[in-house]
Amino acid sequence: MNDTAATGPHISIRALTMAYGSFVIQRDLSFDIGRGDIFVIMGGSGCGKSTLLKHMLGLLAPAKGEILYSGESFTRASTQQRDAIRRRWGITYQSGGMLSAMTLEENVALPLQLYSDYSRGEIADIVAYKLALVGLAGYQSYYPAEISGGMLKRAALARAIALDPEILFFDEPSAGLDPISSRLLDDLILELKESTGATVVIVTHELASIFAIATNSVYLDAGSRTMIDGGDPAYLRDHSRQAVVREFLTRGGSTEKTAPTRSQDRE
Numbered sequence: 001m002n003d004t005a006a007t008g009p010h011i012s013i014r015a016l017t018m019a020y021g022s023f024v025i026q027r028d029l030s031f032d033i034g035r036g037d038i039f040v041i042m043g044g045s046g047c048g049k050s051t052l053l054k055h056m057l058g059l060l061a062p063a064k065g066e067i068l069y070s071g072e073s074f075t076r077a078s079t080q081q082r083d084a085i086r087r088r089w090g091i092t093y094q095s096g097g098m099l100s101a102m103t104l105e106e107n108v109a110l111p112l113q114l115y116s117d118y119s120r121g122e123i124a125d126i127v128a129y130k131l132a133l134v135g136l137a138g139y140q141s142y143y144p145a146e147i148s149g150g151m152l153k154r155a156a157l158a159r160a161i162a163l164d165p166e167i168l169f170f171d172e173p174s175a176g177l178d179p180i181s182s183r184l185l186d187d188l189i190l191e192l193k194e195s196t197g198a199t200v201v202i203v204t205h206e207l208a209s210i211f212a213i214a215t216n217s218v219y220l221d222a223g224s225r226t227m228i229d230g231g232d233p234a235y236l237r238d239h240s241r242q243a244v245v246r247e248f249l250t251r252g253g254s255t256e257k258t259a260p261t262r263s264q265d266r267e
Contacts, residue, residue, distance in 0.1 A: 008071055010035040010167065010199045011056070016065030018051055025051050027226050029065070031218050038193060038200040038213050040233065043220035044248065049203045052220065053171055056201070057091065058082055069167075087115060090160030090198075094172040098144040098156055104131060105140035108159045115163060130158040134188060150181035154188065161192060168192070170202040174209050186212045207249065211237075219245050 009032035016029040025048040033039045041049045054060045056067055058074060066075045069085050077085065091097075098107050108127045112118055118126065131137055134154040144152055153173060160168060173189070174182040186209050193200050204210060210217070210233050218230040221244060229236055229245045237249035 009033060010070060012068040014066045014068065016055065016067065017063045018048060018055055019063040024225055026220055029227050031227065031230055033199060033201065034216065035199055036197055037216045040210050040214040040217040041203045041220065042205065042210060042217055044222050047220040047222040049220060050171060053169065053203050057169065088166040089169060090165035091169045092156045092160045092173060094175050098152060100144050103141050103143055104136065104155050107155065108162055111159065111162045126162065130162055134158045149176055150184065153177065153185055157188065164196065165198060167199045167201065172204055173202065174204065174206045182206065182209065189213055
């Protein structure tokens with residue numbers, strides 16, 4: 001990796017248009033995600049948030065435009081080059097995506113077995129450490145069906161960080177969780193980001209999470225089918241020139257507006 005790639009944006013979206021056939025979901029998306037950002041993709045229902053994430057992961061091909069990682073085109077990369085780029089990622093899905101027939105230890109060990117040269121003993125040590133990081137020490141032998149929804153989200157996160165990724169992707173990480181479990185998951189994401197320095201990309205509509213952890217964002221508008229604003233969500237809530245963005249970020253009252261954000265607490 002050259003010096004420019006190391007110091008430039010971690011992820012760049014350039015003139016991206018997403019479409020299913022002739023039906024355009026979003027057009028002309030261009031933004032950067034900096035190294036170490038906790039970046040939120042936000043917008044109303046049906047705006048294309050999860051579709052954008054799928055494009056960033058290479059699950060869908062763009063109609064136009066390009067996606068770059070550390071200055072390297074993912075869109076135009078060969079299969080081998082894409083695989084090399086993907087090795088630097090960790091991904092958690094809305095459902096958790098844990099394999100039900102495997103224990104937590106076996107689930108977390110899987111990427112290490114597939115993509116590393118560690119011995120069986122080394123893998124066991126790494127798995128125990130990763131589970132401890134997410135508060136699941138001693139749960140190695142449990143199956144996904146034997147733990148709570150919040151614990152399942154944390155187990156999925158342990159698997160996502162098994163290979164010490166540069167980038168962590170989350171699709172609605174708080175979906176289905178009660179407010180306390182959701183807050184604990186936000187705290188965990190912050191702690192992992194601080195300890196690993198990873199760049200974090202999150203699709204979410206949860207205001208509490210957005211204000212608690214996000215350092216940057218993009219707002220996708222369903223009506224105009226393009227991005228209409230971006231930046232620190234707390235700033236956008238109070239100063240965006242787009243009324244729809246301010247309304248999205250203040251829905252449900254002014255509680256979030258008057259309460260200090262956790263990013264302010266850390267400063």
